[in-house]
Amino acid sequence: MQPISVSFLSFFIRNAPPLLAASLIHAAVSDLLQTDLSDFQKKMVEEEEAGHHGTSPLLDGGPLQRCFFNKLWDVCCKWQKQPPTLKPLDCYLQISIHATRxxxxxxxxxxxxxxxxxxxxxxxxxxxxxxxxxxxGHGGIDAANYAATHLHVNVAHHKEILKNPVEALREAFEKTDEMFLLKARREKLRSGSTGVSALIVGNKLHIAWLGDSQVMLVQRGKAVTLMEPHKPERQDERQRIEALGGCVTYTDCWRVNGTLAVSRAIGDLLQKPYISGCADSASFELTGAEDYVLLACDGFFDAIQPFEVVDHVLEHLMQNNGDGLKTAESLVTAAKESGSTDNITVLVVFLREPKYIMADCLRDPKSCPADDSAAKSLANIFSSKTNN
Structure with a gap:
């Protein structure tokens, strides 16, 4: 393929409707997997030191990427002549994302x-x-990059994705951690990453997490607590760490072995097993009364409490006539104004149209104070948290 074709194809995929782009990528990857990937094999890597007997192939990324673009180009040309019928998404999800250094x-x-x-x-x-x-990420970006690239793939390819998606989500964290540790040993990487993920399947919300990145749900204007972050000061986490021979000490905050302020994460090769790669998970039934789901890192939640999120979001919607597209940006600004100096990432998934959320609060203001006590029964009934 000529360079100009690669440039055009990249531009097309970036500007294509997301549904079309996802379908094109799937078709191209499927075609790629039909080829003999041994042609791209760089070397075999011994895995015995990690407790995994056998070898794994390392593929040469440059030629493999060019082959993928060729496959993608072929699919685009074929679909241009005979476009497939793409089924539109059935559920409503408006998404607002903002991140800052x-x-x-x-x-x-x-x-x-x-x-x-x-x-x-x-x-x-x-x-x-x-x-x-x-x-x-902490100690570098490698672990966060790796998790963002591989975790959802491990979820999709898990044997239980159809029957037990929360198990697939939880075990995908552990698999991703194991995979990254092999890379970390091979390339002498020392970084780690907390993570939180949400998988909406029909009328169920499944979540899994490692560390202090968090996910919260807002239902009828009430903040619902879904999880407890993994921090060394948690009694169960402290007991686990000390039972392994580690310690939890206080400097400016509680830290594992005097270093990390989280007790579970992907990566952190030198701190395993004290920094666990085993995720916790939970499932919740969605009744249709949910307003939105919010995922964010500790740079946000250290500055903004969950009950404050509801007020900030409602204020933003009222100032913007029910337009929720820049909700995440307004929340990031609020965290900065509250003193956060850390990286901040906020991802808001609206489960109802923002204008309806605002209208409901305007019709019944008494239903909107940010008090999660009335909604905790949802977590108690449907939670399937697993501790490791």
């Missing part, structure tokens, strides 16, 4: 937004799926 030297956050999860992975069982994630 803030006062830090580097931006180590990453996020993933895949409302076209089914189309990207060729799932045709007529059950809507959408995937969202936020990763907060």
């Amino acid at each position: 803030n006062t830090r030297r580097k931006m180590e956050d990453r996020h993933v937004c895949l409302p076209e999860f089914n189309q990207l992975f060729g799932m045709t069982d007529n059950v809507d799926r959408a995937y969202f994630a936020v990763f907060d």
